[in-house]
Amino acid sequence: MALHCIILAAGLGTRMKSRRPKVLHRIAGRPMLAYVLEAATELGVERPLVVIGHGAAEVEAEIGPGVEYVHQEEQLGTGHAVLQARERLERLSGDLLVLYGDTPLLRAETLAEFVRFHERERADASVLTAILPDPTGYGRIVREPETGAVLRIVEEKDASPVEKTYREINTGIYCFALPALLPALDRLRPLNAQGEYYLTDAIALIREAGGKVAALAAGNPEEVQGVNSREQLAAVEAAVRREKNRELMAAGVTIMDPSSTFVDAGVEVGRDTVLLPFTWLEGKTRIGEGCTVGPQARLRDCELGDRVSVQFSVLDQAQVGEDVSIGPFAYLRPGAKVEAGAKVGDFVEIKNSRVGAGSKVPHHSYIGDAEIGRGVNIGAGTITCNYDGERKHRTVIEDRCFIGANANLVAPVRVGEGAYVASGSTITADVPPGALGVARGRQRNVEDWVARRRRGPAMRVEATDGGSQNEEE
Numbered sequence: 001m002a003l004h005c006i007i008l009a010a011g012l013g014t015r016m017k018s019r020r021p022k023v024l025h026r027i028a029g030r031p032m033l034a035y036v037l038e039a040a041t042e043l044g045v046e047r048p049l050v051v052i053g054h055g056a057a058e059v060e061a062e063i064g065p066g067v068e069y070v071h072q073e074e075q076l077g078t079g080h081a082v083l084q085a086r087e088r089l090e091r092l093s094g095d096l097l098v099l100y101g102d103t104p105l106l107r108a109e110t111l112a113e114f115v116r117f118h119e120r121e122r123a124d125a126s127v128l129t130a131i132l133p134d135p136t137g138y139g140r141i142v143r144e145p146e147t148g149a150v151l152r153i154v155e156e157k158d159a160s161p162v163e164k165t166y167r168e169i170n171t172g173i174y175c176f177a178l179p180a181l182l183p184a185l186d187r188l189r190p191l192n193a194q195g196e197y198y199l200t201d202a203i204a205l206i207r208e209a210g211g212k213v214a215a216l217a218a219g220n221p222e223e224v225q226g227v228n229s230r231e232q233l234a235a236v237e238a239a240v241r242r243e244k245n246r247e248l249m250a251a252g253v254t255i256m257d258p259s260s261t262f263v264d265a266g267v268e269v270g271r272d273t274v275l276l277p278f279t280w281l282e283g284k285t286r287i288g289e290g291c292t293v294g295p296q297a298r299l300r301d302c303e304l305g306d307r308v309s310v311q312f313s314v315l316d317q318a319q320v321g322e323d324v325s326i327g328p329f330a331y332l333r334p335g336a337k338v339e340a341g342a343k344v345g346d347f348v349e350i351k352n353s354r355v356g357a358g359s360k361v362p363h364h365s366y367i368g369d370a371e372i373g374r375g376v377n378i379g380a381g382t383i384t385c386n387y388d389g390e391r392k393h394r395t396v397i398e399d400r401c402f403i404g405a406n407a408n409l410v411a412p413v414r415v416g417e418g419a420y421v422a423s424g425s426t427i428t429a430d431v432p433p434g435a436l437g438v439a440r441g442r443q444r445n446v447e448d449w450v451a452r453r454r455r456g457p458a459m460r461v462e463a464t465d466g467g468s469q470n471e472e473e
């Protein structure tokens with residue numbers, strides 16, 4: 001029978017105290033709602049309905065076009081949210097799986113088991129429950145004492161003191177036969193502590209109308225926990241990160257200290273790579289085999305080949321070939337491309353530039369909008385002056401060049417193949433292949449200057465002159 005799915009994601013998330021819609025709060029780098037959608041998609045649901053309201057435009061922009069959006073202008077409760085899709089639901093047949101957008105740990109296998117249970121029971125309404133040591137905040141399952149049949153769900157705020165002691169809670173995951181659900185939705189009334197149309201009331205209504213209600217207790221209660229507060233967000237974040245680290249270790253990655261290693265859900269790491277403490281791997285970062293990353297490295301949307309070493313460095317949208325060494329204290333910005341066997345050393349910043357195979361930028365440099373060929377050596381303190389105050393220009397350094405320490409390369413400029421640039425030069429014109437470019441003051445030594453200065457004030461004059469007599473070569 002056809003299985004449809006609706007995900008409720010319109011709520012304000014009051015307890016988060018946030019300007020951001022709750023379902024967009026990130027867990028291991030991805031919005032909470034993306035996890036729920038992924039579980040639904042893995043289950044085989046095509047184009048789930050997603051009810052949005054609070055921050056609808058933001059949610060749509062982040063989640064994209066793969067789903068069908070339903071708008072809930074006023075957030076009058078979870079039952080009201082499903083009602084907004086009434087017209088669409090009328091045209092469907094079969095079962096409807098209802099999920100809340102704030103239960104990101106939910107796994108597709110658990111959903112599949114729940115749906116099988118619903119089908120086996122031939123129920124009109126099934127609810128996934130969990131037994132929690134501390135059920136505070138959740139809706140409680142009220143069962144008939146003798147038969148154990150589910151009577152209704154009571155929200156914490158409406159529960160009697162006795163009901164509050166019940167430890168079986170509503171996870172907010174339901175499966176409904178559509179013909180039973182629609183009339184029940186129409187009969188929801190906001191007669192409760194929060195003045196809302198509760199979807200939970202549909203359970204009692206379906207039962208009263210003669211329908212069959214079934215409940216399945218989740219094997220792993222941790223998986224169905226909802227995120228209502230920042231504290232719960234942090235708890236879920238920790239659980240997701242723990243699981244990601246476990247997966248990586250099982251696949252052959254060494255993580256010296258999992259508790260200080262933060263790997264986003266979408267990151268891939270090759271085997272025999274070692275992650276050292278205080279390492280952040282974010283976004284779509286992909287790391288090859290046999291690398292050492294950390295301590296203290298932050299990589300966002302980066303690609304690293306095999307056997308790369310990165311320590312105490314920040315890499316943002318950088319591409320790094322195999323056998324490269326980065327850091328300590330390097331900063332690779334978007335568009336940095338470091339090819340095989342190259343070295344980027346301490347206090348080096350690279351932006352929108354290629355560093356060719358085997359080239360070295362070992363210390364204290366800024367390389368921006370540059371094309372550096374193969375086998376090039378860039379001396380300490382070299383700067384590409386890429387910005388003229390209005391526009392950015394490119395610097396080209398061809399294969400096997402040697403750039404002396406503390407050179408300024410004023411772009412646009414080209415240093416031809418195999419050329420040398422004398423240290424301390426400010427290069428403003430192209431250097432032909434094989435040439436030496438020198439652009440600096442010629443040195444003059446004033447003999448005996450120190451001793452003469454000590455002897456009397458008359459000498460001061462010459463000292464000052466000496467300084468200004470330096471001439472450009």
Ligand code: UD1
Pocket residue numbers: 008009010011012023051072074075076077078079080081100101102137138139140153155169170171172198199200225226227228
């Ligand atoms: C809900 C359940 C509670 C259950 C818990 C499980 C109800 C009435 N209560 O409580 O029994 O134990 O989840 O986590 O259903 N939403 C809308 N529109 C609205 C209101 C909410 O789309 O008008 C969405 C929210 O964005 C959220 C989900 O529905 O994703 C659940 O809403 P929330 O306010 O978090 O419900 P809880 O109080 O957690």
Ligand code: CA
Pocket residue numbers: 100102226227228
């Ligand atoms: Ca919730």
